[in-house]
Each structure stands twice: as C-alpha cells, then as structure tokens.
Amino acid sequence: MKLFIDFGFYIREGWANFTRSRMLSLFSILIISISIAIITLFSTVFFNVDNYLREMENNPVYSIFLTPDTSAKEGKDLALYLETLKGISDVKLVMPDESMKKLARRFPLAGEIQKTLEGNPLPISIRLRIATPSVIKVRQVLKQYSIVESIYSPHFFLSQLKSLSSAVSFFIALIAAILVLASVFTIYNVIRITILARQNDIAIMQLVGADMKFIRAPFTVEGTLQGLSGGILGALFGSGLIYIIRTHYLVHFQYLPFLSRITSLPPSYFVGIILLSVAMGIFGSTMAASRIDYV
Amino acid sequence: MIHFFHVSKVYEKGNRALHEVNVSIGKGEFVFLTGPSGAGKTTFLKLIFREELPSYGRVVANNQNTIALGKRRIPDFRKKIGVVFQDFKLLENRTVFENIVFILNVLGYPASFLRDRAFYVLKLVGLQHRYDDYPRQLSGGEQQRIAIARALVNEPLILLADEPTGNLDPDLSLEIMALFEKINSRGTTVLIATHDREMIKQMRKRTLYLDHGHLQEHRK
Known part of the structure; x- marks a missing residue:
C-alpha cells in the first residue's frame, strides 16, 4: 500500500x-x-x-532466358515441366512483348532501342520463384535443356x-x-x-x-x-x-x-x-x- | 532527549559559535533558549537536527549521536523533529496546503488522512482559510504560522522553533505559545530560541542563556 x-x-x-x-x-x-x-x-x-x-535468400527468383530461336510452345512446355517440380512456388512464362513493355515502364528509352533495332531483341524467359532453396538445384535441372541460354540468379548480387x-x-x-x-x-x-x-x-x-x-x-x-x-x-x-x-x-x-x-x-x-x-x-x-x- | 557534551562549534575563518557547551534537556521539557543576536542560538538548534555537526564534543538527540549518524539515516532522524525555521523555509511554488501535505507525503500517510490532518493543523494556527494561497501571498506573520503548522503536522518527538513569534503581534504570540504548551503537554519536547524576554518572563519555563557561545542556565 x-x-x-x-x-x-x-x-x-x-x-x-x-x-x-x-x-x-x-x-x-x-x-x-x-x-x-x-x-x-x-x-x-x-x-x-x-x-x-x-x-x-529464402524465396529467390531465377530468371531463365531461352535461346532466340525457342518457340512459344517449347517455352510453355518447359514452364509446365518446372511447375511440377518440388520446391518451386511460382513459374511464369514471360513473352518478349511483355518483357519489352516491362522494360519500357522502367526505362522510357527502351522503346527507342526497339525502333532502332527494328524488332524486339528480348528472348522468351521464365521467372521462377523458389519456395525451398534446399530442395531444388535449379542450374542442375536446367543443364539438360539446350533451349536454356542463360540463368540469372540473385546469389552473386545477394x-x-x-x-x-x-x-x-x-x-x-x-x-x-x-x-x-x-x-x-x-x-x-x-x-x-x-x-x-x-x-x-x-x-x-x-x-x-x-x-x-x-x-x-x-x-x-x-x-x-x-x-x-x-x-x-x-x-x-x-x-x-x-x-x-x-x-x-x-x-x-x-x-x-x-x-x-x-x-x-x-x-x-x-x-x-x-x-x-x-x-x-x-x-x-x-x-x-x-x-x-x-x- | 537532547544532550550536548563539551560541544564547540567553529565555523570557517575561525568564527566560534559555541564554546564547551554541556546541557541536557529531558523528554517532555519546555525550554527557552535566549541570548543576543549572534550568540549561537541558531547554531545550537542546527546541531540538534544535524544541519550542522559539532567541531568538538558530541550532540545526542532522540538517543542518536548526530556525528555517528549515517547519511542515509538522517531523513528518519529528522522526521521525528519538527523545526520552525527563522526564515520559515516554505516551498515557494506550493500552496499552503501543499506545504503541509508534503510532510505527510514524505512520511507515507494515506491520502484519506492528508486532507483532514492538514486542515486540523491549519485550524490550530488560524489559517485554514488561506490553504490555497502561495507563501508569497501571505504576510510574514502568516508565513510564520504556516511554518509552525508544518512543524506540528506529524506530532514530532522534539519541536525546535527559531524565533517563532518574531513576526507576530503580542496577542498572536501568546496564542502560538499556548499552542506550543498544548503540544508540550502531549509529551513533545519543545525548545524555543527567542529574543522575547517578556514572553520568557510570562511563560516561566526553564531558560538557557547563550552569550558569545557560552551557555548559562536559569531555572524558574
């Protein structure tokens, strides 16, 4: 008290x-x-x-760039295959037009580049979000696909x-x-x-x-x-x-x-x-x- | 209750306020301390409530040797001593009521008790109607009465008063002295330092006389 x-x-x-x-x-x-x-x-x-x-680190996003001669069907097939793999949370097939639109939103000069080059130089790509990085080794899985030209992963940047x-x-x-x-x-x-x-x-x-x-x-x-x-x-x-x-x-x-x-x-x-x-x-x-x- | 054993007090620059003072004041006594200005009356009181320490000798108040008293025990020691200071020492930024209640807060009394007790002592000194005023709004005499009320509020074992009637008219001085007698009759030891010879004569109490730091005693 x-x-x-x-x-x-x-x-x-x-x-x-x-x-x-x-x-x-x-x-x-x-x-x-x-x-x-x-x-x-x-x-x-x-x-x-x-x-x-x-x-x-926990949900890295990979950008998989396909070769310029890859058809839309081939890209779609690969995306469908990736969706079935364990440890992947999201797969998105990005067509060149969509990539260019996105690029133009961020860099207004991108449109000029497209005009100068007389076409869209961007390839088909796949955006891959990994849910459990320990489960899947993306580079190893994609090594066997000849349509994959390059893979960008955030690890170096990270x-x-x-x-x-x-x-x-x-x-x-x-x-x-x-x-x-x-x-x-x-x-x-x-x-x-x-x-x-x-x-x-x-x-x-x-x-x-x-x-x-x-x-x-x-x-x-x-x-x-x-x-x-x-x-x-x-x-x-x-x-x-x-x-x-x-x-x-x-x-x-x-x-x-x-x-x-x-x-x-x-x-x-x-x-x-x-x-x-x-x-x-x-x-x-x-x-x-x-x-x-x-x- | 209060004992001085061979007490001397020398201030800086060699000013001697008290010299070889030996005196005892018993429990429940009413004592006057008188003498000319600068005789050492205030120093005598300060030594009792340990505002000052003796240069030589020792002072025992309420069974406590003031020199041996640790710093942390000083507040408890002072809580049992009510002091009416010559310069009143009222808290300027608090009202009359708050000045009184502060003591009760310090002693940890419950809130329900504070108000009644504060108004009781204010009534004793006849100033209950000034409870909401600040000290600066009061006359010297009124401030003195508030200082007295504050000293009485916790019914101390020892009551020390330094010129408590210095600013009061003769009628009011008598009233205040009657109040001190009433407090004394309940067992409180009262020691009053005063110049007022008429008052001392009228009251017919034990009187200590200080002159240039030397103590003499007159018992009536």
Whole structure:
C-alpha cells in the first residue's frame, strides 16, 4: 500500500516538475525527438534492406532466358515441366512483348532501342520463384535443356548486397549510438539544471526529513516523461518523413523495385523505439538525480 | 532527549559559535533558549537536527549521536523533529496546503488522512482559510504560522522553533505559545530560541542563556 502511495507521489511531483520547467522540458523533448526521428529513419532503411535480403535468400527468383530461336510452345512446355517440380512456388512464362513493355515502364528509352533495332531483341524467359532453396538445384535441372541460354540468379548480387548491408548497418548502429548518447547527455544536463534551479526546495525537503528517494524519484519521472514525449514525437516525425520521401521521391525510382517497395516500420518497432527513448530518459535523469547529496 | 557534551562549534575563518557547551534537556521539557543576536542560538538548534555537526564534543538527540549518524539515516532522524525555521523555509511554488501535505507525503500517510490532518493543523494556527494561497501571498506573520503548522503536522518527538513569534503581534504570540504548551503537554519536547524576554518572563519555563557561545542556565 505504501509503495502505491509513494509511487503516486513521485508521479504527481514528477509531472509538476515537468510542467514547471516548461522551456527546459521542451528543449530536451526537441533534442530527443530529432534523435528518435533519425533513428526511426535509419531503422526503416535497415528493416527494409533486411527484409529484402531475407526474401531474396529464402524465396529467390531465377530468371531463365531461352535461346532466340525457342518457340512459344517449347517455352510453355518447359514452364509446365518446372511447375511440377518440388520446391518451386511460382513459374511464369514471360513473352518478349511483355518483357519489352516491362522494360519500357522502367526505362522510357527502351522503346527507342526497339525502333532502332527494328524488332524486339528480348528472348522468351521464365521467372521462377523458389519456395525451398534446399530442395531444388535449379542450374542442375536446367543443364539438360539446350533451349536454356542463360540463368540469372540473385546469389552473386545477394552476397555483395549482404556485405554492403553489414557495413551500412555498422555505421547506422554507430550513428544511432552517438544519437542515444547525445540524448542521454541532454536529458542529464536538463535535469541537472532543474535540480540547480530547485536547490533551495531540495534543501528544505531534506531539512524536514524527506528521504532521498522522495527527492530523486520525481526527477527520474520528469526525465522519463521527457523521454516518452520525445520518443512519441520523434517516431511520428520520423514516420512522417518516410511517408513524404516514399510518396514524393521514391516513386520516381521505378527501375529500382527495392526503393519503390519501401514500407514503414511495423508497430512493434515503434514500441521498441519509444521504449528506447523512455530508457534514455530514465538513465539520464537517474544519473543527474543521483548527484543530489545530503544536507 | 537532547544532550550536548563539551560541544564547540567553529565555523570557517575561525568564527566560534559555541564554546564547551554541556546541557541536557529531558523528554517532555519546555525550554527557552535566549541570548543576543549572534550568540549561537541558531547554531545550537542546527546541531540538534544535524544541519550542522559539532567541531568538538558530541550532540545526542532522540538517543542518536548526530556525528555517528549515517547519511542515509538522517531523513528518519529528522522526521521525528519538527523545526520552525527563522526564515520559515516554505516551498515557494506550493500552496499552503501543499506545504503541509508534503510532510505527510514524505512520511507515507494515506491520502484519506492528508486532507483532514492538514486542515486540523491549519485550524490550530488560524489559517485554514488561506490553504490555497502561495507563501508569497501571505504576510510574514502568516508565513510564520504556516511554518509552525508544518512543524506540528506529524506530532514530532522534539519541536525546535527559531524565533517563532518574531513576526507576530503580542496577542498572536501568546496564542502560538499556548499552542506550543498544548503540544508540550502531549509529551513533545519543545525548545524555543527567542529574543522575547517578556514572553520568557510570562511563560516561566526553564531558560538557557547563550552569550558569545557560552551557555548559562536559569531555572524558574
């Protein structure tokens, strides 16, 4: 029961402190929200790259290009055969006209190339999505077919992208760590300033017998509120930025499907980011409050 | 209840506030501490509730040697001592009611108790109607009465008051003294530092006289 009474007191006092030092609280919230917005942006990039890589690894899409003299029937027969194999989730026969239309959508100059060449140079191809890469060895299966000219698989690209992604992830983590430290430092200093401004009150509280936890805990609550407000605002601001970038800028990059498919973070990530911000508030303010000494 | 054993207090730059003070104040006593300005009255009180530590000797209050008292035990020690400060030391950004209730919160009293107890002590000092005002909205005398109410609210074992009637008119001073007597009659040890010789004469209580840090005693 006493614990609840004490906790209620800390919350009330912390809220009163938070509203009393409005300008300082706003400054702290601003810094935290900028940091959290940047962390949200980076997390979105990381989340999408990670998802893309995972999808490419778990469900790779092979493009099988057939020789120029392959007839539509031969292509269709091969596609039907591939559909019967285990471990394949999707087979699509792509005729040259469809390939050219797709290419023209991504690169408007493709139409000009077709005119210059007086015909469609693109071959019949088959798009193959693998459900369980461990079950099927695509290259081995297709080796016996003379109509198969070349096979494009994402593995080479995947390994390059993976090493690039891990390098980028390291820098993202480094920048995020710097932002977290900067926010904790800001909260620490803001709470230190409020403690200095209330030094007289703190001395009086101590002289009338207030326990240190009664004096320190409201400052921790104040820091937590700054962290929570900054976290929510930063996450909203960050996702707003992602929305604007996606709808206004990335739509122009049709030829890079990854960019046009960028999605915002799932709710669990937002909860995690806000919790991180709250933890920064708790840590910074607890450090500052722990420096209050006995009178 | 309060014991000074060969207590001397020397501040920085060699200012000696108390010199070789030996005195005991028993449980439930009512004692005046008087003397000219700068005689060491406030230092004497500060040594009791451990705002200051003696330079030499030791002070025992409520069976606790203040020098041996660990930092973490100071709040519990002070909770049993009510202090009326000369400069009131009210929390400026809290209302009168909040100033009183703060002490009860610190002591962990349930919410249902806070309001009744706060209004009870405010009524004792005749200021229940000013509960929602801030200290800056009150006169010096009213602030002093709030400081007294705050010191009384948790029925302390020891009540220390530094010039508690300094800003009050004679009638109100008598009322406040009657209040202190009432508190004393319930077993609380009361020690009042004052200049007011008339008051001391009228009250006919044990009086400690401090002069340049030296203590003399007059028992009436």
